[in-house]
Amino acid sequence: MINMEDIMIPEVDRGDSVIEEMSQDSIKSQIFTKSQLDIVESYPNANEILLIKAGPGSGKTLTIARRILYLIEELKISPDQILVLSMTNRAVEALTTTLKSLSESYLSERVNISTFHSFCSHLLEDYGSLYDENYKNIRLLDDLSWRSFSSIFTTKTATIKGKSISGSLTPTKLEKVIASIKVGKTTIKEAASEFKISEEYLSGLIEYLNKNGMKRYPDFISDAIKLMNKSLNSQNLPVIHQLANYKIIIIDEFQDMHYSLLKIIQNISSYPGLDNEGKHITIAGDPNQCIYEFLGSDPKLFDDIGKHFPNFKVTEKNIEETFRLSDEVLKVSTEIALRPNGLLDNYLSSIKSVKQFGIKPIYFSNGSVMEEYDFIANEISRLILESGGLLKLSDIIILTRTNREIYAISEYFEKHYSIKCNKFGDSTKWVSSNIHIFLDILNILNFNWGSEFCLMCIFLVIDTKPNARMRIAKLFSAFETTEISEPDKLIDFMLDDLSNNGDFFSSIYKPVEFKHILATFKNFLEQCRTEIEFQKDNHNPKSIMESLLRITRSSNLLEYLNNPQDISIDESEASISKKTKTHRKDLETNVIMFYSSLTISYRKFLEAESDKNFIDFFLRSYSEDTPVIKHDMINLSTVHTAKGLEFPVVFIPGAMPRFSWNSLYTSDNEKPDPSKGRLLYVATTRTKSLLYVGSSEPLNNLSPKMNELFSDKLPSFNSKFKGQGTLLHTLSTDLNRVYPNESKLSEGAKLYANFFKKSTPKLARSFSTTSKIYAGYRSSIQMQVLFSRFGRFKRL
Numbered sequence: 001m002i003n004m005e006d007i008m009i010p011e012v013d014r015g016d017s018v019i020e021e022m023s024q025d026s027i028k029s030q031i032f033t034k035s036q037l038d039i040v041e042s043y044p045n046a047n048e049i050l051l052i053k054a055g056p057g058s059g060k061t062l063t064i065a066r067r068i069l070y071l072i073e074e075l076k077i078s079p080d081q082i083l084v085l086s087m088t089n090r091a092v093e094a095l096t097t098t099l100k101s102l103s104e105s106y107l108s109e110r111v112n113i114s115t116f117h118s119f120c121s122h123l124l125e126d127y128g129s130l131y132d133e134n135y136k137n138i139r140l141l142d143d144l145s146w147r148s149f150s151s152i153f154t155t156k157t158a159t160i161k162g163k164s165i166s167g168s169l170t171p172t173k174l175e176k177v178i179a180s181i182k183v184g185k186t187t188i189k190e191a192a193s194e195f196k197i198s199e200e201y202l203s204g205l206i207e208y209l210n211k212n213g214m215k216r217y218p219d220f221i222s223d224a225i226k227l228m229n230k231s232l233n234s235q236n237l238p239v240i241h242q243l244a245n246y247k248i249i250i251i252d253e254f255q256d257m258h259y260s261l262l263k264i265i266q267n268i269s270s271y272p273g274l275d276n277e278g279k280h281i282t283i284a285g286d287p288n289q290c291i292y293e294f295l296g297s298d299p300k301l302f303d304d305i306g307k308h309f310p311n312f313k314v315t316e317k318n319i320e321e322t323f324r325l326s327d328e329v330l331k332v333s334t335e336i337a338l339r340p341n342g343l344l345d346n347y348l349s350s351i352k353s354v355k356q357f358g359i360k361p362i363y364f365s366n367g368s369v370m371e372e373y374d375f376i377a378n379e380i381s382r383l384i385l386e387s388g389g390l391l392k393l394s395d396i397i398i399l400t401r402t403n404r405e406i407y408a409i410s411e412y413f414e415k416h417y418s419i420k421c422n423k424f425g426d427s428t429k430w431v432s433s434n435i436h437i438f439l440d441i442l443n444i445l446n447f448n449w450g451s452e453f454c455l456m457c458i459f460l461v462i463d464t465k466p467n468a469r470m471r472i473a474k475l476f477s478a479f480e481t482t483e484i485s486e487p488d489k490l491i492d493f494m495l496d497d498l499s500n501n502g503d504f505f506s507s508i509y510k511p512v513e514f515k516h517i518l519a520t521f522k523n524f525l526e527q528c529r530t531e532i533e534f535q536k537d538n539h540n541p542k543s544i545m546e547s548l549l550r551i552t553r554s555s556n557l558l559e560y561l562n563n564p565q566d567i568s569i570d571e572s573e574a575s576i577s578k579k580t581k582t583h584r585k586d587l588e589t590n591v592i593m594f595y596s597s598l599t600i601s602y603r604k605f606l607e608a609e610s611d612k613n614f615i616d617f618f619l620r621s622y623s624e625d626t627p628v629i630k631h632d633m634i635n636l637s638t639v640h641t642a643k644g645l646e647f648p649v650v651f652i653p654g655a656m657p658r659f660s661w662n663s664l665y666t667s668d669n670e671k672p673d674p675s676k677g678r679l680l681y682v683a684t685t686r687t688k689s690l691l692y693v694g695s696s697e698p699l700n701n702l703s704p705k706m707n708e709l710f711s712d713k714l715p716s717f718n719s720k721f722k723g724q725g726t727l728l729h730t731l732s733t734d735l736n737r738v739y740p741n742e743s744k745l746s747e748g749a750k751l752y753a754n755f756f757k758k759s760t761p762k763l764a765r766s767f768s769t770t771s772k773i774y775a776g777y778r779s780s781i782q783m784q785v786l787f788s789r790f791g792r793f794k795r796l
């Protein structure tokens with residue numbers, strides 16, 4: 001029995017938002033430079049694009065936030081007339097936080113600051129049903145749901161509208177086919193004949209997706225464009241007041257824009273205004289930070305902007321300072337990453353660092369990847385100990401080219417050095433793990449449209465006998481004939497059928513052969529019904545974890561979560577044990593991340609004062625996590641994921657031949673490589689103070705220019721000299737932190753001297769004091785115990 005009184009959630013370390021952490025430095029008191037103010041106060045003329053091209057760390061976010069306030073407070077433009085769009089949740093969060101810190105007025109909170117995707121999905125939710133009745137209930141099908149959807153609907157036995165599938169389609173192919181039909185690239189007839197599937201089947205599938213509002217990410221954009229086009233081209237349809245009302249459109253991170261999103265801006269800017277005056281567009285970005293070419297971004301868009309908005313006059317302005325980069329880091333970024341690749345545009349040639357002192361970037365070379373990892377781990381330990389605690393683990397980031405490198409480094413660091421690693425991008429990894437069934441269950445509890453599909457996914461897990469997919473496909477066809485009109489009737493209908501040996505289940509699951517499975521379906525559904533009642537009065541992360549535990553325990557789902565699914569009959573004991581251990585470690589991480597997503601979402605839910613219920617809010621926003629920093633961990637990220645962030649200390653490894661940057665360091669002899677140049681530029685420009693770049697080639701083999709820009713000597717913390725320009729002084733100024741006292745400095749220096757300098761790397765690795773500093777909490781805990789940590793359940 002669970003004693004409810006006993007339930008108490010321990011505080012889970014959710015970490016700090018990277019953005020909040022960086023915006024703390026009393027934003028309000030910052031003095032804007034002349035070039036920033038020129039942009040802030042530039043009059044928002046109708047039919048004009050203000051194009052802000054500005055370098056890294058120039059304060060684009062701060063300048064845009066200040067401009068929004070200027071428009072509202074000085075020019076008295078109503079906040080509802082301003083729309084701010086950006087590409088990522090992180091940029092939206094950064095802008096919202098900065099705006100909040102700058103303004104005391106509640107007015108700025110009324111400005112719509114959104115990602116393109118969220119803007120489109122809200123537009124469809126608010127106005128879609130005026131144009132198309134299927135737009136009442138829309139929800140995102142993430143990758144795993146799509147795979148389940150495809151696996152159920154592309155079995156040979158799947159029938160839709162009485163037509164079965166005869167061709168073979170993979171999930172990716174099916175998605176492509178449906179997407180091209182939706183955007184009008186091909187017709188249902190053509191696609192059906194190309195892939196040898198019945199036309200009725202294909203149209204039934206599309207109808208099913210539409211009826212249940214099940215959308216893939218690109219659907220939000222293409223459907224919103226269609227909606228706007230319909231509204232723009234028809235006199236008889238209702239006006240989208242929200243679009244008519246906007247006078248000013250501000251776009252941040254424009255370098256990541258791709259053409260379908262450009263269409264959104266074109267449609268909003270040409271949507272007739274209430275006063276029939278044209279609209280103003282402000283665009284900001286750094287063309288050289290365009291690193292998403294593989295997703296369709298194009299650095300040329302900045303220069304071609306006039307072509308895409310022929311009725312607009314384009315005025316370009318630049319910010320002439322960088323606040324983040326020292327002159328030394330700026331030089332490396334422009335001279336090594338950009339100039340040799342023909343990328344040093346005008347907007348960067350006048351940029352200057354506002355910093356008085358900087359530290360020359362460090363070039364380190366190692367013969368092997370392991371040596372490089374040892375070097376970085378030792379240097380991190382040195383920085384923390386010798387700086388007397390001025391630098392913290394979370395000040396450090398290692399930037400890689402791939403996620404695989406992140407895992408290799410974190411495994412090595414945790415195993416050999418007990419250095420805990422905060423891997424960016426990990427926070428939503430649970431979505432593609434077996435924890436995904438939590439989302440299915442929540443959809444069922446929330447009676448979302450299409451929740452019968454989630455039930456099918458759960459039944460597919462419960463039914464462990466061979467040919468389960470075939471039975472589920474049949475169940476779906478049977479469901480189609482039941483004509484249940486509302487999702488909330490579904491559970492009662494199924495329970496009724498199971499209790500009375502009705503046709504619905506027994507025609508597919510022979511009552512004797514599938515007795516156990518049918519009983520488990522029933523237990524599961526009954527528990528869902530109980531939890532629906534429980535959730536009516538208890539919507540919070542803790543109550544949700546409680547419900548999920550009870551539901552998974554009521555069936556074999558708990559077993560499914562606890563055990564690896566890839567064990568074959570002839571597998572050895574040792575291999576099973578190894579797989580189980582890894583599985584449980586991943587499970588622990590995933591459950592913690594899931595709970596963390598729930599709590600972050602709950603905080604946003606309370607802030608948003610939404611009239612929706614929390615489960616609904618969470619199901620719409622769970623994929624929007626932004627990275628957080630944890631104080632006892634260093635950060636690991638790909639260059640792509642770290643875009644827009646800044647860190648005091650940046651390491652860019654380079655010893656691995658496949659991912660080396662050598663061709664840029666020796667670029668005198670190489671062909672230009674703009675894409676790689678831009679990637680290195682984004683990486684180096686995340687640096688607030690100390691930049692380390694790695695390579696397999698020693699510095700003295702390279703050009704005089706490389707030798708002039710880099711140092712291969714490690715910067716020294718010499719506590720005897722405290723003057724300006726020393727490492728400690730520069731760090732404490734850059735980080736706005738108190739200078740460490742003498743005793744801390746000498747204690748740290750002693751620790752490092754005794755245990756690192758004199759010891760072999762092996763000894764250093766087992767150094768117990770360092771282990772304490774980096775102490776990590778390690779245990780391999782089963783699901784049941786994990787749940788109990790979140791809800792203090794008494795074990796059964």
Ligand SMILES: Nc1ncnc2c1ncn2[C@@H]1O[C@H](COP(=O)(O)OP(=O)(O)OP(=O)(O)O)[C@@H](O)[C@H]1O
Nearest residue numbers: 030031032033056057058059060061062323324644
């Ligand atoms: N006028 C100012 N005075 C002092 N600091 C400033 C000023 N403007 C910006 N900053 C600081 O400069 C840093 C970089 O700002 P921000 O992150 O907005 O740059 P960005 O242009 O968006 O950079 P990137 O394009 O590289 O992401 C921030 O720490 C910000 O607080």
